[in-house]
Amino acid sequence: STVFYPPTIFELRPGNIRRDPLRVNCLGRISPDKRILEIIGIVENARRISGLAVTLHIGGRLDADPYSGRLRAAAAENDWIILHGAVYREEKEKFLLSGTYAVHAERDEAFGISVAEYLKAGNIAIVPDEGGSQEIVNVPDLTYRDPEEASRILVRLLTDGTFRGEQRRNCAARAECFSRQNYLENQKLLLNRIIAGEPVSPSGK
Numbered sequence: 001s002t003v004f005y006p007p008t009i010f011e012l013r014p015g016n017i018r019r020d021p022l023r024v025n026c027l028g029r030i031s032p033d034k035r036i037l038e039i040i041g042i043v044e045n046a047r048r049i050s051g052l053a054v055t056l057h058i059g060g061r062l063d064a065d066p067y068s069g070r071l072r073a074a075a076a077e078n079d080w081i082i083l084h085g086a087v088y089r090e091e092k093e094k095f096l097l098s099g100t101y102a103v104h105a106e107r108d109e110a111f112g113i114s115v116a117e118y119l120k121a122g123n124i125a126i127v128p129d130e131g132g133s134q135e136i137v138n139v140p141d142l143t144y145r146d147p148e149e150a151s152r153i154l155v156r157l158l159t160d161g162t163f164r165g166e167q168r169r170n171c172a173a174r175a176e177c178f179s180r181q182n183y184l185e186n187q188k189l190l191l192n193r194i195i196a197g198e199p200v201s202p203s204g205k
Helices: 036-050 066-077 089-097 113-120 132-137 147-159 161-177 180-196
Strands: 023-027 055-059 081-085 101-103 124-128
Touching: 023 036, 023 089, 023 113, 036 055, 036 066, 036 101, 036 147, 055 089, 066 081, 101 147, 113 124, 113 132, 113 161, 124 132, 124 147, 124 161, 132 161, 147 161
Parallel strands: 023 055, 023 101, 055 081, 101 124
Antiparallel strands: none
């Protein structure tokens, strides 16, 4: 058996979108399992520790449910929380490319396509130390056990240029693992080995 990851088909087009050095992105379905309120707490703590005017941008459809209401209330009380609603196509591309960081909090993620999209868009992604998102990022320095540690990672990224550059390169390298081209090459190799009756490696390569 082997693990064979799907690709992210999110493709970037040449443009002049300005990347905000203090912007954190959070993109995906709005529901309690995504722990978006926890992400708000992580960013709030990082703002307090660093003293920097970090902003959190949340992309996802807001409904009339209580959880969406709590997010609306948090944004109304804090001008650094910006709710974008659902973003698609060009809006989604602009949303992702405008950020420098991303925080993901769901712990039982089977894969987490949004995390792969963060990496593809050049966002440095901070993720929990379990679940599919950890496998996608695959960088111990960007995984956290609890919200306090997540805040410390974000603060270090904000204040340590050497660390930030290193993690940006790590994330860019991981993004290539989930490219369409890499997927097609691995698929061809895997199928050829199955047809030939050869063993396949645990990585699917």
